[in-house]
Amino acid sequence: MLSCVPNSRRLSLVSAGLVLTTALLAGGCSGDMAPPGELLSVQPAAPTILSEPAAPAMMTSAPLAPAMFADGTETRIPSGPDAPMQNVLAYPVSAGVDANQMTSALPEGRVEQPIVTGIGTDNPQLATMSGYPAGNGSNLQVQDTSIQENPVQMAGLMPRISNPMSAPQWAGGMPAAEKACRNRLKRLGVTYRDLPAINSGKGCSIPYPVEVTELSGGIEIKPAAKLNCQITDAFAQWVKNELAPAARLRYLSGVKSIRQLSSYSCRTMNSKRGAPMSEHASGNAIDVGKITLNNGQSIAVRKPGFFSFREKSLLKTVRNDSCKYFTTVLGPGSDIHHRDHFHFDLRSRKRGYRHCD
Known part of the structure; x- marks a missing residue:
């Protein structure tokens, strides 16, 4: 194909180029492979995008526990930032897997008790199991466990007073004079307790009685005396201010007890x-x-013997001084009824008269 002209080198080169160009054009038109040389043009191939196999409709996302037991036609998947994430089971599921076979993924999944999911949210659901229908929270009945308190009936009349000292008189409490008297007993060191009102019939009653067991200095009253507060106050003052000092002066001993023969x-x-x-x-x-x-x-309270000087002095002293505390004082020598005891009372008389015999 190549020819040479010995006399002119330039002419040879031009002729060789023309021959080569002609050969290339002829090969392109005939469909043969182009000889090695410069790449004239490139046609980019269109990219091929392979579609992935579609996942089952019920598992398009991480399944919720209620959805695994519901029909495959509907999937309830919460969305939004506040969607509850409890009770979520995430594991791969291939096509054709029976959702009812996955109950073992739930704790105690094969028992006959219903499984409630979504507790703590606004949409609790009941999982489908044998004998229990599936549904949303509208069909779920929750037992009311609130505590029902029995109504308390309150009395609407007079209140019930447990401590008369702390209640006004109109509410069943004590009059002011009775409260003041009990305060004096406490200051004197008297041991007593309040009793219910005594009413034994006409002329026999104590509206606010006390039972006295001990006086100032630990002096016992035997047996315990049932009295009103006023005579108790006077008697306690007499024992503390007259009887006890007189006994210490004459017998160099304090008083241990007093034997009372009659109170109420x-x-x-x-x-x-x-x-x-x-x-x-x-x-x-x-x-x-x-x-x-x-x-x-x-x-013993009786008329002392002739040589009982200390006893005579004690009884005479306490008897004479007792009239400062009581309105009636009777004892040995007054009459036959008081030959063996002292009688003290607070009987009211006209013009404040006192009978001390």
Whole structure:
């Protein structure tokens, strides 16, 4: 194909180029492969995009526990930033897998008890199991576990007073005079307790009685005396201010106990038929029959013997001084009814008269 002209080198080169160009053009038109040389043009191939196999409709996302047991035609997948993420089961599921076979993924999945999911959210659901229908929270019945308190009936009339000292008189409490009297007993060191009102019949009653067991200095009252507060106050002052100091002065011993023969008693004066009611019937009197000292000596209230100088002095002193505390004082020598005891009471008389015999 190549020819040379020896006489002219330039002409040879031009002729060789023309021959080569002609050969290339002829090969392109005939469909043969182009000889090696310069790449004239490139046609880019269109990219091929392979479609991935579609996942089952019920597993398009991480399944919720309620959806695994519902029909495959509907999938409830919460969306949004506040979507609850509890009770979510995430694992691969291939096509053709029966959702009912996946109950083992739930705790206790094969028991006959219903499974409630979505607890704590606004949409609790009941999982499908044998004998229990599937549904949303509208069909889920929740047992009411609230505590029902029985109504308390309150009395609407007079209140029930447990401590009369802390309630006004109109509400069943004590009058002011009774409260003040009990405050004095406390200051005197008297041991007592309030009793319910005593009413034994006509003329026999104590509206606000007390039961006295001990006086100032630990002096015992035997047996315990049922009295009103006023006579208790007077008797406690007499024992503290007169009897106890007189005993220490004459016997160099304190008083241990006092034997009382009568306090409250529903009877007439001196127990005589037809006589006025005694002050004992209102708890307004007390009788003293014997005084026992700490050294063991007992002093009976009676007319002392001729040589009983200390006993005579003690009884005379405390008897004379007692009229400062009581409105009636009777004892040995007054009458036959008081030959063996002192009688003290607070009987009211006209013009403040006191009877001390």
